[in-house]
Amino acid sequence: MAPGKKSRRSKKESKKLKKRKNISVVPADPNTSDTDWWDVFWRKNSPSPGSVVPEDEAEGFKHYFRVSKETFAYICSLVREDLISRPPSGLINIEGRLLSVEKQVAIALRRLASGESQVSVGAAFGVGQSTVSQVTWRFIEALEERGRHHLKWPDTSRMDKIKARFEAFCGLPNCCGAIDATHIIMTLPAVQTSDDWCDPANNYSMLLQGIVDNELRFLDIVTGLPGGMTGSRLLKFSGFFKLCECGKRLNGNTKTLIEGYEAREYIVGGASYPLLPWLITPYESDVSGFSDSMSDFNAMHESARSLAVKAFSQLKGSWRILSKVMWRPDKQKLPSIILVCCLLHNIILDSGDKLHSDVALPGHHDFGYVEQGCKQVDPLGSALRETLAKNLQRQQESVPS
């Protein structure tokens, strides 16, 4: 008995020694900036004839990670403390110590950007699937905390700028943003399948609602609720709705329009949303009495609302993990993944990076879903819409003269 134990111990010890030796052979100092990973990655994944990868290295970097090298460095600086300080565990123990923060961020960004399987992403970086899994989640947890300042409701001065740009862009005075929602499609294990998560297109999905500014930046998001809900119901469950209803949001300065009318702050949304004092939806076009002024208003409204559609399209196109059908995700973790993708979307905008033209989804971000009209109409919302339509009409009348 005893000699056997001894032999096992000695084997273990020899293994440990081997590991130590390996580690000592490849010294990893996480504090130093590691650029080798990119050289190795670029060599391994350099553009071949006929591939969509750009020839230029800087453009190639953007193609793989959606961000410029400068923005990449900024993201690394945000999460560095978290990715270094945590002692790796389990299988990652061996590999984790060898991974620099840069390589960890690169692995996570590639996983989120491509939506490829963990195995494929791991193969591109020369790491295992479990490493990709752990590194990605660590990055998500870190950025979720450290990148919050990139997604917040603007203060008064910033909101004034947004309103001015909205008016310049689409002609809507005092408009603060555009709202839309999208489905993040997934598969679920049989035991977790439920009608709650089954959406109108018979997919299992999680909803993401976002309010965006004129630059397609997310100002507010809600996610985590099941796809079985409608967009209007999701709105009603959101904190934004509650804040607006009690006058704590969209409560800024009103704007005086032509003929002394006043317009309060509001956002624009599609026909699937209720018409509220602070949420303006388009006129129904298939009803009697649909006038030209209404049609003009709808066109103006649509140009503003399309910003939200574009933002979601760009989000899902850039971070393709959201546009691909996610395989059995942990529903408790999926909201964090979605949030981090929105944060990354905003970081790109805040850094002034320009996205590749090919990243946005070619079709609609929520392809296959039919927008169901919401007939709820608030009189105050209706009055504001009338005012805006009249204001537009007067503006159009005054232009020729």
Next chain:
Amino acid sequence: MLCSVPTDRSGSNWLDRLRSTKGFPAGDGLDLDHFLANPQNPTPPTPPASDPSTSESIHSVQSQITTQNGAHSVRAQNPGDEKDWYGIMTGVLSELFIMGDGEGQIARKSSRKQPNPRFFPNSRNCDASAGEKISDCAAAAARGENAGWRTPSADLESDAVDRTARGADVDGEEEEEEEKESGDNKDLVGYSRSEVTVIDTSCELWKFEKVLYRRKNVWKVRDRKGKVRSSIGRKKRKLGGGSEDGNVGGKKKLKVSGFEVDESNEEQNIENGKADTSKELADDLDKSSKTRFHLQFCESPRKRRTGGSSVVLIKGIPTAKSKLVEGKKLMSKTYSRAFLTSRPL
């Protein structure tokens, strides 16, 4: 002595009086089985709290018991106070009477199940003293533990009333509501339940857990009680997480933390001398960890009967070990002494 008064009344007499006051025929052949199975009984039996004659009769039974035990009740000796505490006592006794019957007989024989269950006002609300939260009540309701008193028809009725009271949306969607710790789960019977983690950047804490209840177009959101994942919204990390970025890896963590909660609670309750803690602990558990808990602690009658658990067993090991060590020491001492004494030989 008042104690002699109830002895004058025979058991059949008070039962007859009770039957007559309730409008039932008094007869010898009417036992509980007959009474419950009687299809001609249009009104369900009501608690006889307000009926003085019934109160008396129940009191007489109580007095009989007291006399038999030889213990003289102070309250029974004061005829002036009789009517004051009749109201209190009869309420309690009637509850005991019905519950005793229900547990002892009805539970065993399905044929004795009341066709028209009695309305039980006390069980409408979740027991606040037990610390049960709305989500747990709802969970219990979903499991069908607490649904006995409520018929589906009653449920539908109340729901219909709710709908008319709240009104429906113009677009045909029914109004959803958000209640926090309202304490009533009566309207959640028949609802599907989903636990969700919501991220809402309009809220102070971006990330929070909710329970969604859904029946067709009616959605209700409640707070999820018993934070199993205390690290939500924080970046604390446990060793050996091994979770995937999107896959089901987090479940393990969930179970483990739930189990930890169990153990600590179990320990506390053992110390307090409470063996049956399953109901209280159920608050803080998700389904999986709960099952695990039941497997570990509740479904082992041997452990429960002895009032012990793994904790006690673990506690027992060192003592046994120490005894063993002591014994060994003793033995070695004796042997050494023997050896020492024998060496000169």
